[in-house]
Amino acid sequence: MRFDDISIESTRITFWGPRTALEVRSPLPGVLRLRHVPSLGHSALGPRELAPKQSWAVVEQGQRPLSLRREMDGQVAVVATEELSLEVGLAQGNWLLRDASGRELARCEGFSGEAMPDYPVTRFRSRISLHAPPDEAWLGFGEKVGALDKRGMHFVFWNTDVVPHHPDTDPLYQSIPFSLGLRDGVAWGFFLDESWRLEADVAAEDPTAVRWESTGPELDAYLFAGPLPADVVRRYTALTGRQPLPPLWSLGAQQSRWGYENANEIRSVIQGYRAHKLPLDCVYLDIDYMEGYKVWTWDRARYPDPAGLAKEAAAQGVRLVTIIDPGVKAEPGYRVYDEALAGDHLVRNDRGSVLVGEVWPKPAVFPDFTREAARAWWGGLHKGFVEAGIAGFWNDMNEPACFRLVNGDETFSIISAAARDKGKVEGPTLPHDARHGDKRHLEVHNVYAIGMAQAAYEGLRKLAPERRPFLLTRAGSAGIQRYTAVWTGDNSSYWSHMELSIAMLLGLGLSGVSFTGSDVAGFMGNTTGEMLVRWQQLGTFYPLLRNHSAKGTRFQEPWRFGEPYLSIAREWLERRYQLLPTLYSLMHESSQEGLPALRPLVMYAPGDTEALRMDDAFLFGRDLLVAPVVRQGRTRRHMYLPEGRWLPFSNLGLSGEPLEGRQHVLAEAPLGTVPMWLRAGGALALTEPAQHTTTANWAHLTWHIHAAEHVEARLYEDEGDGYGASRLTRLAGGWKGDRFVLERSTEGTLPLARETETLCVYALTPPREVHGAREHRFVDGLLLLEVEAGWSRVEVRL
Ligand code: GLC
Numbered sequence: 001m002r003f004d005d006i007s008i009e010s011t012r013i014t015f016w017g018p019r020t021a022l023e024v025r026s027p028l029p030g031v032l033r034l035r036h037v038p039s040l041g042h043s044a045l046g047p048r049e050l051a052p053k054q055s056w057a058v059v060e061q062g063q064r065p066l067s068l069r070r071e072m073d074g075q076v077a078v079v080a081t082e083e084l085s086l087e088v089g090l091a092q093g094n095w096l097l098r099d100a101s102g103r104e105l106a107r108c109e110g111f112s113g114e115a116m117p118d119y120p121v122t123r124f125r126s127r128i129s130l131h132a133p134p135d136e137a138w139l140g141f142g143e144k145v146g147a148l149d150k151r152g153m154h155f156v157f158w159n160t161d162v163v164p165h166h167p168d169t170d171p172l173y174q175s176i177p178f179s180l181g182l183r184d185g186v187a188w189g190f191f192l193d194e195s196w197r198l199e200a201d202v203a204a205e206d207p208t209a210v211r212w213e214s215t216g217p218e219l220d221a222y223l224f225a226g227p228l229p230a231d232v233v234r235r236y237t238a239l240t241g242r243q244p245l246p247p248l249w250s251l252g253a254q255q256s257r258w259g260y261e262n263a264n265e266i267r268s269v270i271q272g273y274r275a276h277k278l279p280l281d282c283v284y285l286d287i288d289y290m291e292g293y294k295v296w297t298w299d300r301a302r303y304p305d306p307a308g309l310a311k312e313a314a315a316q317g318v319r320l321v322t323i324i325d326p327g328v329k330a331e332p333g334y335r336v337y338d339e340a341l342a343g344d345h346l347v348r349n350d351r352g353s354v355l356v357g358e359v360w361p362k363p364a365v366f367p368d369f370t371r372e373a374a375r376a377w378w379g380g381l382h383k384g385f386v387e388a389g390i391a392g393f394w395n396d397m398n399e400p401a402c403f404r405l406v407n408g409d410e411t412f413s414i415i416s417a418a419a420r421d422k423g424k425v426e427g428p429t430l431p432h433d434a435r436h437g438d439k440r441h442l443e444v445h446n447v448y449a450i451g452m453a454q455a456a457y458e459g460l461r462k463l464a465p466e467r468r469p470f471l472l473t474r475a476g477s478a479g480i481q482r483y484t485a486v487w488t489g490d491n492s493s494y495w496s497h498m499e500l501s502i503a504m505l506l507g508l509g510l511s512g513v514s515f516t517g518s519d520v521a522g523f524m525g526n527t528t529g530e531m532l533v534r535w536q537q538l539g540t541f542y543p544l545l546r547n548h549s550a551k552g553t554r555f556q557e558p559w560r561f562g563e564p565y566l567s568i569a570r571e572w573l574e575r576r577y578q579l580l581p582t583l584y585s586l587m588h589e590s591s592q593e594g595l596p597a598l599r600p601l602v603m604y605a606p607g608d609t610e611a612l613r614m615d616d617a618f619l620f621g622r623d624l625l626v627a628p629v630v631r632q633g634r635t636r637r638h639m640y641l642p643e644g645r646w647l648p649f650s651n652l653g654l655s656g657e658p659l660e661g662r663q664h665v666l667a668e669a670p671l672g673t674v675p676m677w678l679r680a681g682g683a684l685a686l687t688e689p690a691q692h693t694t695t696a697n698w699a700h701l702t703w704h705i706h707a708a709e710h711v712e713a714r715l716y717e718d719e720g721d722g723y724g725a726s727r728l729t730r731l732a733g734g735w736k737g738d739r740f741v742l743e744r745s746t747e748g749t750l751p752l753a754r755e756t757e758t759l760c761v762y763a764l765t766p767p768r769e770v771h772g773a774r775e776h777r778f779v780d781g782l783l784l785l786e787v788e789a790g791w792s793r794v795e796v797r798l
Pocket of ligand 1: 163257258286287323396397474489490523548549550
């Protein structure tokens with residue numbers, strides 16, 4: 001591999017080899033795009049001209065200036081921006097990335113590729129190899145199993161419906177080829193913008209290399225500068241889009257089960273919650289509400305009056321969400337099928353006729369969400385459901401799952417030799433040669449779900465423009481956060497799955513997906529009272545808190561297990577509602593900056609390898625360190641506290657003296673307790689528990705503040721849905737000699753909905769004087785201040 005020609009434009013520099021090319025651009029500050037084309041024939045428009053390439057992930061494609069200079073006797077060409085420089089070796093076709101201070105961030109040892117012409121789908125093997133120094137950690141990779149640091153693992157990126165999955169199953173439902181490298185406390189990012197089937201070997205085969213391989217003709221890579229992990233995540237989400245602020249109700253408690261039989265059972269679930277004084281905001285209707293699994297229909301025997309049911313639920317403060325699967329039953333006379341055929345919205349087989357398979361509906365056909373017309377049609381199908389008062393939509397089986405193929409009177413198991421001969425397949429999905437317009441399934445399989453999510457999101461924005469869409473998806477790809485929340489699919493009621501969910505959600509969060517959760521208490525298998533309680537505690541911090549279980553398993557609503565489990569589950573549901581001001585503000589921060597609500601410890605301790613290994617604990621936002629118990633029978637919990645000072649704050653209350661960080665501790669964690677710590681300088685906004693959400697303009701608000709040199713906090717408030725007025729409150733201050741000062745500032749026009757606020761300031765000695773508060777009290781290291789809601793400054797003299 002070598003380059004012997006360079007074309008230079010102000011925003012694009014292209015290196016040309018005999019049959020290869022490397023195009024460099026900078027779409028955003030601190031971001032380089034490197035299109036590696038190892039075999040030009042398939043990507044060229046003409047001599048010295050690459051064909052434009054469609055992206056499903058990227059939404060910001062700026063054109064920032066680049067400069068070029070030669071070094072080393074002309075052997076190295078350096079492409080530079082303000083933040084990054086790329087040294088391209090002309091004789092070897094390799095590159096090296098440095099930050100503005102000259103530090104080496106990444107090195108590509110080369111890229112190569114070949115085409116494997118085949119009928120009907122030409123596959124490629126396009127490869128790139130990145131140097132992986134032994135002390136570098138590799139995080140991210142979207143929804144993957146394993147520890148937080150994925151070094152030593154091998155991944156396939158091919159959205160797959162796996163039931164059941166295990167702690168080592170790969171691939172799962174989502175494909176997000178993004179990684180965050182971390183060495184000596186400095187982070188950088190790598191994103192491969194390819195919808196084709198990919199593999200990544202994360203220093204498993206060769207401990208010094210991370211190798212990516214695509215079945216597509218090129219490797220369209222983005223490199224991100226840090227230096228902090230949060231900087232990389234901000235840049236990655238600036239490129240691929242950020243999760244919009246969800247409606248408040250979708251952050252409340254959600255109950256679901258595959259197996260609620262009919263409207264009466266839904267009523268009795270809601271009643272059960274209310275009778276047991278358990279908070280609840282939403283109930284899901286799984287596939288049995290449909291008539292014969294026909295999407296966009298109701299089984300009128302089970303659900304005679306969906307709109308009436310939605311109204312009744314709403315009167316109890318509960319929203320309904322229906323499952324929507326993409327497979328459309330092939331049945332002439334069924335409106336959705338007839339429209340799909342008439343509008344030419346369906347995926348076709350290799351011979352050009354509509355592809356027929358089987359999922360829950362048998363036989364079934366598949367909308368082609370890669371095409372705009374099909375998306376617009378599908379988006380419009382939400383209308384009847386929106387009118388009936390359905391508040392959100394749960395997109396499932398959207399890898400897409402397909403159990404069997406149908407050819408005339410014959411059906412083939414998707415994994416049988418016969419089906420394989422029909423066009424290669426992998427997993428229970430469509431064959432590689434299925435046609436999506438002029439593309440083949442092998443190329444667009446991984447973006448099927450993002451197309452469906454886009455269709456739903458845009459449809460809902462049109463149908464109910466005054467409300468924020470709530471969507472939940474199983475499958476997805478890079479950028480999925482722009483449209484929908486993600487849950488991690490069919491887990492089981494295993495302790496190992498509870499623990500695994502932490503690293504999975506942290507990995508998703510680093511990969512841009514903030515609104516996530518795992519099925520609380522496990523989908524498959526039978527849970528126990530103890531597991532339910534422990535999972536409820538962990539789920540209190542999942543941005544998406546949904547209890548969901550499969551047909552045939554033990555019912556797992558909180559009251560099914562008796563005491564003490566019911567009471568403890570209730571306490572944790574109430575804590576979830578107390579935490580909503582903080583969670584809502586974190587989700588707002590995600591929408592603005594892309595940072596996830598759940599953050600690994602290493603996010604703020606990037607050079608600390610002990611923190612890196614703590615992937616059974618996490619930070620909720622920046623300030624609250626949470627160490628849930630994820631093992632049966634345990635009543636103590638080991639934890640590593642990263643740098644800083646930490647106030648023991650188990651169960652959201654003062655539970656000990658502040659501790660210095662960089663130490664391992666053992667915390668008491670009996671069944672009702674989750675050890676937590678509040679960072680010095682951090683603050684947590686809590687409200688009163690409620691049976692369901694109403695507004696995010698909180699009527700009650702208590703700040704819990706761990707006094708330190710610098711204190712900083714933010715709170716976002718609005719009506720909880722829609723696009724109306726808002727208020728962003730910032731607290732700033734800290735120690736000034738022997739005075740502790742806090743100032744409050746706000747932006748936005750939302751009027752206050754409370755008269756007073758409470759400030760709980762920890763780690764102070766008894767004050768001599770307090771200014772700016774209506775009342776104050778000092779008890780056991782805690783200063784309680786009652787302030788006017790519109791306060792601007794409090795000062796405490798010690
Ligand atoms: C899939 C989903 C699961 C759902 C079931 C029936 O397995 O992952 O959540 O309950 O299908 O619709």
